[in-house]
Amino acid sequence: MFQTAFTLTLTQFARTLSLPERLQRSPMRNLALEALRQRNTTLDALFYDVKVITPEEAFYISDSLAAEGTIMIVPPSGSGAIILCETLEEFARRGGREVQALAVAGIGGSALGAAAFARNVADAIAAPVAVVVSGYGLADVITETLGGYFFFGHLKGLRPVLEILDDFAGRPKFGATDARSDETAPRTSLDTRTVRALLADPRFSFCLLVGHSKGNLVLSAALHDLGRQDEARAAKLAEDTKIVTIGTRIAMPPIFSDVVDVIGEWDWFGEMNSRPFISTDRRVPHAGHHTNTDFHSHLPVTSVLKEILAVAPIAGKALAASALHVVAKTDASIAETTVPSPSVRARRRPATIEKVKKSFSDKSLPHIPSKEPGPSAELPPPKPH
Structure with a gap:
């Protein structure tokens, strides 16, 4: 509990220090939204396991808390520092080609919550994870006022249309900003466009997609858009990609047959927003x-994901260490879980022992250049938002 409070306080303090710099760009917009962004960061601190983020990392990402479309590379605990990337090109240059897991968080949409969720996933697979920041802008304020955050699954078309207001108000351009020229741009939010661009780019190869809460909706929208724009790419991605949705059950394109929907027994909010x-x-x-593992009745992302991957490993060539770090007592955990009758989705193809061994060879471990925070090394200066 103390570590969660400390991480949140440090993040908000660092965020306050950078306010004068951010006010030099779109001052009225930033002043109007700052209190709401701080509130959403607090929500993320309650809903996500933020204590896994180091103080140095919390300070580093504080300036980009609401930078919608920003991409972060989050390594496992103790394996390096978080890397912030403003564009797809920067993501590719700084190690994105080797990252094969993509996470999307929900709730407040802050970079702190996204980083914490991605680190839980990274600890489960023992490999770096990419995550896209959802941010918080004018469109989110209007959507929230109309109940869209509570019923985000049923009013999903409202926020993308209202994001046009953010562009007029001087929203900074992060992520897939070049995607505005395509025909779906007016109907797609920036975080969704960024996720879709990552999945569509042949330089990247993701074999695990993990979403939580509203993040599952972003994943679904991105995959549906990809299927409409590039059927061949979507079909290739569906062959070896596992999707794990946590907190809400959202419909994915039918060609993605390896989907595992996870929800808590007492998750009334997730049930209300699920299909x-x-x-x-x-x-x-x-x-x-x-x-957040500091609070009672939490959903333990790391251990649950380990159990899922132990039962049905990923066919991707990366994520090698995940097979070596799965939970030893998987059978006992599965025994406590209620498994319903088979879904209407097509069943995934079983993996052979030879294929699993080949997939998780030590040679396929990804390498991401990063600076280890410490007394002799400093993180790169935060980017203004």
């Missing part, structure tokens, strides 16, 4: 919507 026609594949006992 009733989609069955739950993994119901976690005594768990709610939050993933």
Whole structure:
């Protein structure tokens, strides 16, 4: 509990220090939204396991808390520092080609919550994870006022249209800003466009997609857009990609057959925003919507994901260490889980022992250049938002 409070306080303090610099760009917009962004950061601190973020990393990402479309590379705990990337090109240059897991968080949409969720995933697979920041802008304020945050699954088309207001108000351009020229730009939010651009880019090869809460909606929208724009790329991605949705059950394109829907037994918020026609594949006992292990009835992302991957490994060539770090007592955990009747989705193809061994060879471990924070090394200066 203390570490969560400390990380949140440090992040908000560092954010306050950078306010004068951010006010030099779109001062009225930043002044109007800053209090709401601080509130959303607090929400993320309650719902996500922010204590896994080091003080140096919290200070580093504080200036980009609401930078919608920003991409972060988050290594496992103790394996290096978080890397912030403003564009796809920067993501590719700074090690993105070797990252094969993509996470999308929900709730407040802050960089702190996104980094904490990605680190939980990274600890589960023992490999770096890319994550896209959802941010918080004028469109989110209007959507929230109309109830869109509470019923985000049913009012999903409202926020993208209202994001045009953010552009007029001088929203900084991060992520897939060049995607504005395509025909779906007016109907797609910036975080969704960035996720879609990452999945569509042949330089990147993701074999694990993990979303939580509203992040599952972003994943679904990005995959549906990709299927409409590039069927061949979507089909290739669907062959070896596992999708794990946590906290809400959202419909993915039918060609993605390897989907595992996870929800807590006491998660009423997730149930209200889930599609009733989609069955739950993994119901976690005594768990709610939050993933912060400091609080009771949390959904333990790292251990649950380890169990899922132990039962059904990923066919991707990366994520090698995940097979060596799975939970030893998987059978006991599965016994406590309620598994419903088979879903209407097509069943995934079984993996052979030879294929699993080849997939998780030590030669395939990804390498991401990063600076280890310490007394003799400093993180790169934060980018203004």
